[in-house]
Structure formats: structure tokens, C-alpha cells
Amino acid sequence: MSKDFIRNAPNRAERAPRPGTRKYRARIAEVNQQARRNAVKNLDEFESALAKRYAKRPRRAGAPSPLRPVAPPARAKKLLLLILTREERATNIIGDLTEEYAEIEAEYGIQFANFWYWKQVAASACPLLKKALRWGFLASIWGWIHRLI
Amino acid sequence: MKEIGREAIMGEKRDSLGSFEEIILRIVLGLGEEAYGVRIRQTAEQAMEKSVAIGAVYTTLDRLERKGFVSSWQGEATPERGGRAKRYFRVESPGIRALNYAEETRRRVSEGLALA
Numbered sequence: 001m002s003k004d005f006i007r008n009a010p011n012r013a014e015r016a017p018r019p020g021t022r023k024y025r026a027r028i029a030e031v032n033q034q035a036r037r038n039a040v041k042n043l044d045e046f047e048s049a050l051a052k053r054y055a056k057r058p059r060r061a062g063a064p065s066p067l068r069p070v071a072p073p074a075r076a077k078k079l080l081l082l083i084l085t086r087e088e089r090a091t092n093i094i095g096d097l098t099e100e101y102a103e104i105e106a107e108y109g110i111q112f113a114n115f116w117y118w119k120q121v122a123a124s125a126c127p128l129l130k131k132a133l134r135w136g137f138l139a140s141i142w143g144w145i146h147r148l149i
Numbered sequence: 150m151k152e153i154g155r156e157a158i159m160g161e162k163r164d165s166l167g168s169f170e171e172i173i174l175r176i177v178l179g180l181g182e183e184a185y186g187v188r189i190r191q192t193a194e195q196a197m198e199k200s201v202a203i204g205a206v207y208t209t210l211d212r213l214e215r216k217g218f219v220s221s222w223q224g225e226a227t228p229e230r231g232g233r234a235k236r237y238f239r240v241e242s243p244g245i246r247a248l249n250y251a252e253e254t255r256r257r258v259s260e261g262l263a264l265a
Contacts, residue, residue: 095226095233096186096203102229124204131208 072101073114076121083128093124166218166247172196173209174248177219178240185224185235210238218244 017023077094084090097120105113166174176192177184186203189210193201213219224235240248 091233092186092236093203093207095230095235096190098231098233099227099229100187100190119200120203123200123202124207126204127202127208128204131211 072098072117076118080121080124083125097121166251169205170209170213171248171251173206174213174218174240174244177210177238178245178248182237184238189238213244214238216243217241218247 017027080094080097081090084093097117101113101117104116172193173189176189176196180188180192186206190201190203190206193206210219210221214221218241219238220241221236221238224237226232226234
């Protein structure tokens with residue numbers, strides 16, 4: 001009883017087949033087949049993710065797709081960079097807008113996020129432009145005074 | 150506290166606080182270590198129940214910084230911000246004095262006392 005128990009124990013180490021034998025070749029074929037099955041499965045998953053991404057209807061909600069990094073509208077960003085005078089301030093404002101854009105995109109979808117971004121740029125343009133023009137105006141007056149002196 | 154506020158603030162035009170400036174200053178004070186552009190804008194939007202532009206927030210914060218009410222420093226750059234750094238703000242003691250003075254003024258007016 002005890003000898004049978006030891007002989008049929010499940011944790012008994014399986015001996016690896018020796019190279020060149022039929023068992024060895026069968027094992028290699030089995031491993032290759034398994035790898036091929038996994039590759040096909042991965043490819044299917046990848047293709048279905050791509051199909052979802054490029055479907056006609058835009059994704060309205062859900063987590064952002066790992067296939068595409070979150071990118072706010074480039075033209076709006078360019079417009080903001082035109083208005084902003086200082087590089088440091090541009091970095092802060094665009095960084096803040098990008099962070100919030102990603103949150104809104106994940107919650108409400110890309111179209112609403114784009115609309116929100118443009119709205120923020122348009123609303124920010126007025127105070128920022130006013131400030132830039134004021135400083136520009138003061139700088140020009142200082143330039144004239146400097147030239148006269 | 151009333152006398153300190155009056156002595157420190159009265160007679161200097163640059164120390165006066167506008168209504169939006171006061172809101173932003175209170176938000177920065179309330180947020181503490183988490184006071185940066187996104188959080189300040191979102192909190193202002195919730196408090197005022199209307200849309201607040203990030204440009205308006207930064208223009209106000211710049212003005213408050215020039216007055217010496219807040220100070221700022223650059224934080225870490227994160228990937229969700231496109232590798233751009235955060236700018237954190239902190240209320241300084243002149244800012245707290247200005248808030249106290251604004252609060253005191255409001256209280257005096259609401260109590261109907263003569264300001265003179």
C-alpha cells in the first residue's frame with residue numbers, strides 16, 4: 001500500500017525525454033503548436049482592439065485605449081502657444097490642460113474633450129491676450145523713452 | 150486681529166483684493182499641498198457654479214504672486230501632462246492678512262457698523 005502510494009505520487013519528477021528520441025520530437029512538436037496557438041490568440045486580441053479603435057462610431061466613454069496616446073487638438077495648442085508670451089507659463093498652462101483633457105476624454109469621450117479644450121483656449125485667450133498686449137505696450141513705451149534718452 | 154489687519158493693509162493700494170482674487174486665494178489656502186492649476190480651476194468651478202478658464206486662473210495667480218500673497222514653485226513632470234511640470238502655489242503671510250482683512254471688512258459691513 002505504502003509502495004503504491006509512493007510510486008503514484010503526483011509530485012514525482014517527470015523525466016525529460018532524451019534528445020533524438022520519438023518522445024523528444026513529440027514534445028518539441030507539442031511546444032511549437034502551443035506557441036502558435038498563443039500567437040494566433042494574441043493576434044486576434046490585437047486585431048479586435050484595432051477594430052474597436054477605428055470603428056465608425058467614436059467611443060463615448062471608458063478607459064483610454066492603450067493603442068493611442070491622449071493628444072489634445074494640435075491647432076488649439078498652437079493658438080495657445082501664440083498667445084502665451086513666457087515659455088514657463090506656456091508649459092504650466094498646456095500641462096494643466098493636457099492633464100484635464102485626458103480625464104475628460106476618459107469620462108465623456110473624445111468629441112466632448114475636444115470641445116472642452118477649444119472652449120478653454122477661447123476663454124483663456126481674452127485674459128492672456130490682454131496681459132500680453134499690456135506688457136507689450138509698456139515695453140514699447142519703455143523702448144521709445146530709452147531711444148529718446 | 151482687527152488692528153493688525155488695518156495696520157498692515159490700509160493705505161496700500163497694492164494689498165487690496167478683488168472678489169475673484171479672494172476666491173482663488175481661499176482655494177489655494179484650502180488645497181494646501183495640492184494647490185496647482187488643475188485643482189485650483191476645478192475647485193473654483195465647483196464653488197462658483199460656472200465655467201472658469203485656466204487662463205483667468207493663471208492671470209489671477211500671477212497678480213497675487215506680484216503682490217506677494219502667494220509663492221510658487223515647479224513640481225514634477227508627469228506623463229499624463231505630456232511631460233510638463235506642475236506649478237504649485239502656497240499662500241504667504243501677507244495673503245493670510247489680506248484674507249483676514251477682507252473677512253473683517255465684510256463682517257463690519259454686515260453688522261452695520263460705521264467704517265470711519
